[in-house]
Amino acid sequence: MAHKCFISFKKEDMYYKDKLIEKFDKSDVIDKTLDKTINSNDGDYIMSVIRSEYLKDSTVTIFLIGEHSSENEGRDYLGDKNYFIQKELQATLYNGKDNSRSGLIGVVLPNMYEKVYKGNYQCTQCQGNHNYVNINDDTAIREFSRNYYVAPHNGCAWTPDERYAILVKWDDFYNNPEKYIEEAFNKRSDPIANKIRIYNLR
Numbered sequence: 001m002a003h004k005c006f007i008s009f010k011k012e013d014m015y016y017k018d019k020l021i022e023k024f025d026k027s028d029v030i031d032k033t034l035d036k037t038i039n040s041n042d043g044d045y046i047m048s049v050i051r052s053e054y055l056k057d058s059t060v061t062i063f064l065i066g067e068h069s070s071e072n073e074g075r076d077y078l079g080d081k082n083y084f085i086q087k088e089l090q091a092t093l094y095n096g097k098d099n100s101r102s103g104l105i106g107v108v109l110p111n112m113y114e115k116v117y118k119g120n121y122q123c124t125q126c127q128g129n130h131n132y133v134n135i136n137d138d139t140a141i142r143e144f145s146r147n148y149y150v151a152p153h154n155g156c157a158w159t160p161d162e163r164y165a166i167l168v169k170w171d172d173f174y175n176n177p178e179k180y181i182e183e184a185f186n187k188r189s190d191p192i193a194n195k196i197r198i199y200n201l202r
C-alpha cells in the first residue's frame, strides 16, 4: 500500500482491528492506540502530541464504526467514554504545523449494517431515490458524521465531492482496502478539505 494507516477503534471491536493488522503489511499500518488523557487546556498542544506520538507518519485514518463508537454513547457516560477515539479523529483532521491532516475512512462493521444502511427513500425535492444512510451522533463520532455530511449544504442528497470522509461497509473495505485508502488520501488536497470541521478541541 502506498499510504500508511492509523486505526481508530473501540476495544469491543478489537477483532476487526486485528484482522486488518493481519491483512496489511506491517509497514503500512500503525498498531498503536491513544491510551492516556492529554492534560492541557491548549487544544493545539493536545493535537500535536497525539499526532506526533500516535498517528505519526500515517496519512489515512480508518475509523471502525461499531456499536460503541458513537458520540451519544460517549456522552451518556460521564461525557468522556469515547475520549480516545474522539481525539484520534480530531487529530486526524487537524492541520498542524508539522503534520498535515489525514484522510478519513469510516468502516461500518457488520453488526451496524442495519442501523446505518436504512434503504431507499423517495426525495420530495428531486423526486429521485436516495439511500438513507444513518450517520450521526447516534452511530458515529461527530468528527466523522459532520465531515461525511459536510455543511452548509444545498440541495438534497450529498454527492461524493461534497464529503470529506469516506464511508464503506466492512466487507467491501476488507476485499479492497487500497481503493478506499487511495480515495481518502486524495481528499486531503481536494477543495472539500477547506470545509473540514473539528468539534470540542478540548
Ligand SMILES: [Zn+2]
Binding pocket: 123, 124, 125, 126, 127, 128, 130, 156, 157
Ligand atoms: Zn433528491
